[in-house]
Amino acid sequence: MRKVKWGVLGVAKIATEKVIPAMQRAERCDIAAIASRDEARAREAAGRLGIARAYGSYEALLADPEIEAVYNPLPNELHVSWTIKALKAGKHVLSEKPVALDANEGRTLIAARDKAGRLVAEAFMVRFHPQWRRARELAQSGAIGEVGAIQTFFSYRLLDPKNVRNRPPGGGGLYDIGCYAILTARYIFGDEPIRVVATLDRDADFGTDRLASALLEFPRGRHLTFTVATQVSAHQRVTIVGQTGRIEICIPFNALPDRPMRIMIDSGADLVGGGARVEEFPVCDQYGLQGDAFSRAVLGEAPFEFPIEDAVLNMRVIDALFHAAERGTWETP
Template identity: 60%
Template sequence: MSGTVTWGVLSTAKIGLEKVIPAMMRGEVAQVAAIASRDLNTARTAADQLGIAKAYGSYEELLADPDIDAIYNPLPNHLHVPWTLKALQAGKHVLCEKPIGMTADEAKALIAARDASGKRVAEAFMVRYHPQWLRAREIVGSGQLGEVRAIQTVFSYYNVDPNNVRNKPDIGGGGLLDIGCYAVATARYIFGGEPEKVVGLIENDPTFGTDRLASGIAAFSEGRRLTFTCSTQLVSYQRVQILGTKGRLEVEIPFNAPPGYGCSLTLDTGADHKGSGITRETVAECDQYTLQGDAFSRMILGDEPQEFGLEDAISNMRVLDALTRSAHSGHWEKP
């Protein structure tokens, strides 16, 4: 099947305006035709800035537009499930920003709505479409690293703005849902499986009440481990180390890969500590949001299978839930 998919965007969220929408508009099969806000003037301003044809003053009006095939949902976390449900009920496909919901139990409600509508739903983990992650998974699968047994991930930024959604606990703020989800998703992606148990340690901001520093261990089968730390109040930094019995692979900018920049993968045979066994590989320049928009659009058109669907998103959410339970119980928890 050929053609294009016509998209509408729920809200004028910053990630949409600055990153996702412009990237999708450069795609081959994704056409962004409408944007909605709770304020019509806000929607019109955004539409004019981005060159989007239609602006709506309510989300309901956008969902009622018969010309819209798919919805991109970048609303705050507590609105992911409610508005994805409404979009499905309106007969639209949905690409929802991560995390898919506040909890796995909440997100399960999407399964029946998806099945009833016959539409596709996916969580917007754009990193899975970046060639550096495709290449990383290829290297792991090739055996170059030997038996891959450990992944170490760090992801942090510094944000103490009380008005920022990431610092509001009642709407799903905090580091674990915002960026810890990447550590879990990419480990599941590389290991090709689900963790059997997890343990988490979380420190909350005394003013905001959100988790500002979270660390966790996820134990996969065959002795494999993910260890990670994420924080909303540390220096901006991100790195992933994938360690095997014969080599180490480092993903240098794993999550916020800059568009149009050739990201590097570092392969180290461990010959010595001076780095004589290190080689670097640069992957093709791209915008991972463009690739994500086109990939999901091609799934809608029937040109590509959907590798990561709603069930995958809920599985990721179960791990995050278990990490939170563990932080309270002080024990290992099963997802």
């Protein structure tokens, strides 16, 4: 079974602790090289992770003729520039989210993809976890009646001023985790929001949003409400509410790779769970599933389900939310 040879740009924590180990365990991924602007850091990461080649520059990795696909976990403001460079070098690219800082910047990746004839996509791993696949199946099948509302909460506590999540221009909660709330609602509803409103609280020292809440109206009167925060206790939960029941995804975004995940389906018979049942999913790693799906597309075995155009649609909503918060008005994506 042939594997795609991957190169990784940078030694970001998400890459070295989550994505690379998961892809190394996956069926169709061979992590063949890693690069850093500090060659010593690249060599240290390569040795620790068992990666054959380490480069002291991103350019050197892109010049490696054996590398077929690149994973780009660089800071948000570098996603587009290095993704385009990788495409020009003839590599397929899986870029971390958000794929750009605004929709116009994201659109440049469509032209770059078309010119290069290579695949480029945004790394939203949650769409590959079976708990989300099942939640969408239930929601769209009418198992809980017509879905009218989704409520999402996602938070963590991070006070380090040197962390890229706390530094402009690409830091802040809406870029980092608000994008998940938007994406998963679009995924469940199978539709795009028609108007949005939001409020943000910014850290006076960091200049990034540390608390964001929003209301998104979808066609047929359906709503997403969400809150994301970067300076409160860690918590995440998604509730999908229909006319005759609800679905709760208990660990919706950082699904654990070493234990079964669960969703709860409740008929709403009473307020103490009398109509509730639980579905459990076998142990899996959503990062590995994503890597295999992308690799199969590179090998021409199956199309990639989520083209870069989907990432631009998500960025349009983020743009509208920033505008809504600044102007205090409803905005249309």
